[in-house]
Amino acid sequence: MTDFPGTRLPIIQAPMAGVSTPALAAAVSNAGGLGSLGIGASTVAQARQAIRETRALTDLPFNVNVFCHEAARRDVEREAAWTKHLAPLFAEFGVDAPAALDEIYKTFLTDEEAFRLLLDERPAIVSFHFGLPAPGKIAALREAGIKMLATATNLAEARAIEVAGIDGIVAQGIEAGGHRGMFDPEAVDERLSTSVLVRLLATRINLPVIAAGGIMDGAGIRAALDLGAVAAQLGTAFVLCPESAANAAYREKLKSERASVTRLTPVLSGRPARGIVNRFIAYCEEPDSPPIAAYPVAYDITKQLNAAAEKSGNHEFAAHWAGQGAPLARELPAAQLVETLVRELEA
């Protein structure tokens, strides 16, 4: 069991919707780690293309990640109040705030087309974020020969993952960049660090544990392995790779002093996620802000505002996800980064 994920190296490149690419995933898998695609924000056609492109670049296993959030509970009044709150920011760029918002991503819980895509394409590994699909879907994926991973942020979520018959757990600590994989965003968050969570799950759960959150170099990977993890999943560390889809503004911010100030906040998307603090976060966290629209409806308006701002060359409204270890990010081609991580791990 502990040979999961079955790769030569105990290194997983985190799935990163909007940032991971076939070139990045394939480079990491070819270097001996496990590359990942994040298709949670993609259409099925885009996801199919990304899986096929990755296959064309590597014969080795890679991971495909989907979002298993509860569908948004729509609240028209709340959405209108949130839109009104953001209207002055749209006005700065000469644009009207949208009249209505959309639930921009489908959840894998009900997306039958995405489910069929995975059964058709049969990636070696599929991972779940924000929860778990129904038992029937898990059984069908297993029947198709697919190994599965799911994110846990506490012991209760890890127990649910174990009971569901998943093959491994991504233990995501509070340091992690991007969205926190907690199943219920309304629940009280225990905010466990990666080291505490990994140790807890390694001693209490009978599944391979993969450490995620704030791991940026070989020393960090070694510490995770010492705590009982079988591998480490790194996200922020791979954002500066030339193979990632991060744009120039994101890269610049990650390389600047500002990388040291990240915040876990729900304001960008409607669910807690950690990113580099910017004007949007500061504005939305003012005490007089109304309640945020639900995930991923809130993300719709943020993306529209960011699009208007970026047209004017303003990058203060973007979701520049990054973990607490962001100042340690290095700008290297993915294969070279993996090689460096291994050298440091073995030092």
Ligand code: FMN
């Ligand atoms: N995790 C997912 O399971 N699915 C995603 O689509 C996803 N997108 C992310 C996008 C970015 C830019 C980042 C930085 C993280 C994302 N994550 C996602 C979280 C990672 O899986 C992982 O938990 C996190 O990157 C670990 O922390 P680190 O960034 O400090 O390495």
